[in-house]
Amino acid sequence: MRSAVVVPETPVKSLFAYPLLLSLLVGGPALAQTATRDPAQIQAGTYAVDPGHTQVGWRVSHFGFSHYSGGFSGVSGTLDLDPKNPAAAKLSIRIPVGSVSTTSAKLTGELKGEQWLDEAKYPEMTFVSTKVEPVGADKAKVTGDLTLHGVTKPVTLDVTLVGAGVNPLNKKVTVGFEATGVLKRSAYGVKTYVPLIGDDLQLTIDGAFERRD
Template sequence: MKLLLASSLALATVLGGGASAQTPPTRDPAQIQAGTYAVDPGHTQVGWRVSHMGFSNYAGGFSDVSGTLDLQPKTPATSKLSIKIPVASVTTTSDKLTGELKGDQWLDAGKFPEMTFVSTKVTPEGKDKAKVAGNLTLHGVTKPVTLDVTLVGAGVNPLNKKVTVGFEATGTLKRSEFGVKTYVPLIGDDLHLTIAGAFERQD
């Protein structure tokens, strides 16, 4: 028992020392490495929300996101972002609804398998925020959309040792303008997007 306790205390000391030595993420652009970053799909989430008959705000998500970020912290206006979201990855709390959303009355994932966003302009708003304008393609229709982006943090991931940067982006689009008109206005036309994005620097 004493040996087990001593081993546990030793392990805790080692882990505690490693954790305390880890440099916390920064929000200072001057300390962030420039370069090409790729989406970390396992830690990137795309959430969506619509009004459900005015009774509730119904939410779901997409996964398996891919894409690249050309990040230039010293000249953020020159940064570029490109994201791809597989439409068939849509999820909700209802299996029946999830299946319907993939069908041709809604997102039609078979015919339009990807939602994409490609930035056209980055406008900094302070050291850790920006408006990112770009072209969003959904359901075969491409329209301009602007995302409000906030830097969450950047640094070296203590587990895989990769340089990582994270952002949160929000934006709103009218789904009817992209040809997804089912049950409008009973089900809200405004589709609110939230992207929790993690990107890893490519060496």
């Protein structure tokens, strides 16, 4: 005797709970990848930070046993960019110190206090570029003035183009970069628990920028 294969019925209401799936099943439009890593394809102009898709991460040594990470959000700023003259690019970034976050609510609160970042007295961290040195087709060293905790010092970031093109959802011309760098927090007056908590603060900025019309 041959056994029958039983296919469970799918309730009609569950199908309507997945409109995207239905669209795909009936041949609805697909979202295509539109980003390019070709710098020559980037549209020139002034771009503004897309705060919802820009992340600033940091990492320090924790007693030499592990690395501890956190982040900032709510970033704002502008980028003037011309692919024909990348050395003339200008970048200005503002990061609200009060947006600092970690996996510990207690530590997050402490970092905002006067022993650490002192949000009440120094509410913002800023970076303003002063020099852009292209390194190959899609990389650059961007030097600028970084202000933190009331102290301004030069910092150089290693920047890599992630992609550029038209966002398929909001139709805005978008360009994204990853920037990395290291700064000595004690040089900015944030000396709490040095050297138990590492002095070297590793920064990673994953930035998305939308061109202004």
